[in-house]
Structures are given as C-alpha cells and as structure tokens.
Amino acid sequence: MLKFKYFLVFGLIFIAHLVAGVFYSGYSWWLVAGGILLLLILLALACANIRWNFFIKATNRIPLSVQQLQSGAMPVALTFDDGPHEHTPAILDILAKYNVKATFFVIGKQIPGNEAILKRIAEEGHLIGNHSYSHTGSLYARSASAIRADIAQCNRLIYDVSQQEPKLFRPPFGVTNPALAKAVTQLDMSVVGWSVRSYDTMAKDEAKLLRKIMKGIRFNDIILLHDRCPITVAILPRLIEAIQEKGMQFALPEVPTRA
Ligand SMILES: [Zn+2]
Secondary structure, three states, X not given: OHHHHHHHHHHHHHHHHHHHHHHHOOOOHHHHHHHHHXXXXXXXXXXXXXXXXXXXXXXXXXXXXXXXXXXXOOEEEXXXXXXXXXXXXXXXXXXXXXXXXXXXXXXXXXXXXXXXXXXXXXXXXXXXXXXXXOOOHHHHHOOHHHHHHHHHHHHHHHHHHHOOOOOEEOOHHHOOOHHHHHHHHHOOOEEEOOOEEOOOOOOOOHHHHHHHHHOOOOOOEEEEEEOOOHHHHHHHHHHXXXXXXXXXXXOOOOOOOOO
C-alpha cells in the first residue's frame, strides 16, 4: 500500500501546484487536465502491473535465504493458472514422470465437476493457490468486502475437496487495486505474481513459446503457465528438460511469513 499512498500525496501536491499556477502564473486549465490525465494513466499502469508492488507487495520471484544462495541453489517455480481443467491430468502425468512439484492457482467456479482433478493435484504433492472464484474483470469494480467474499468462496471449495487451506492468491489477469489489496490482507493471504510471463494462452508455435520462456531465464524465477492450454501440455516435457539442463531445481514459491 505504501507506494500508492506516496502516489496519492504526490498527486495531490502536483495537481494543487498546477491549479495554483492557473491563478497566479497564468497556466491554462488544459495543463491541469493534462496533469490529471497523466496521473490516471500512471494509476492504470500500476493496476495492470503486479510487479510494480504498487498496492500490495507481491512475491514475483522465489525468496532465497542467505544459506540457499551460499549453497548455490537455483530454484525455479512452475505455476499453472485457470484450472482445474480437462487438460490438467495431462500436466500432472508429465510432472509425475519428471518428479517435479508445481503450484496450481485454481479458479473456484472451475471446481464443481472437476473435484477429482483438484484432489489429484493435492494428493500428488503440488501446492494449490487461489485464483479467485469468478475470475472476471468485473471483480475490480467491486468493494473490498465483495472481493473478499469471492476469494473466500474459492478457499472454501478448495478446502472441501483437498483439505488444503490456500495461503497464496494470484489475482485474475495479474491486476491489483486498493480494494483487492485490502481484501487479500484481511484474509491474511499472500499475493504471488510472476517474473516470467509465457503468454501461452496466445501462443501458436511450440518452438517459439519454448524459446520465449527459456530466453533469459534466471534462478528464482516464477514462471506463469496455464494448465488449460494444449500447447502448454505439449511443451512441458521439453521445458522441464531445458530447465534441468541449466542445473536449476524445481521449487514452490515460498510463502513469505508475515511479521
Ligand atoms: Zn487466470
């Protein structure tokens, strides 16, 4: 929330300065309108960029302890959004074959009818995170309490099926705003973003997608994938092998403990 508060204070001073300029220095009102527009554009960009940590602190890379750094550990986290889905079992088969653990950010409304898949995710040792119940853009027009109810509904469904109590939340589309930040804080959950966005939902070419993910991959990256995409199922074995060839290990995004 800190950056947002600074932004509010700075924004008010900035606009007050421009308004004073209209009266004392002959500034045009257009300049004031331009200033307000600039602040609104900045705010929209902040909502769209989870990695700015503007409204709430998100974990966008795996946090590493000094000991881990000294021991030369190079963990990478695979995360799969938008399931449970009919393609999820194929993802689970591949992960089991390579003995890799991953994190699944599931959508609440996807759970009814797919309970067996969610149960399997939990039973095979993967971590389940919350990706909201409704996964709709209109979530961001709702009050903090309405967003909290949506997230809590997804938590309840996850718990009923898997007995896992989700502590991690990934906002739909990676969008954050003050109401969402408040809801997540009240639920005592941690926001997890990513450092590598694959855009697998739009990808058509397997080799290109693989290259895009592997380009510039670094240790403690959190990779965003979608288990509902057939292309992700298709490239997953090659992706796992390419990451292992770099000497990296697969890990879960660690839950940061709150002080
Ligand atoms: Zn999603």
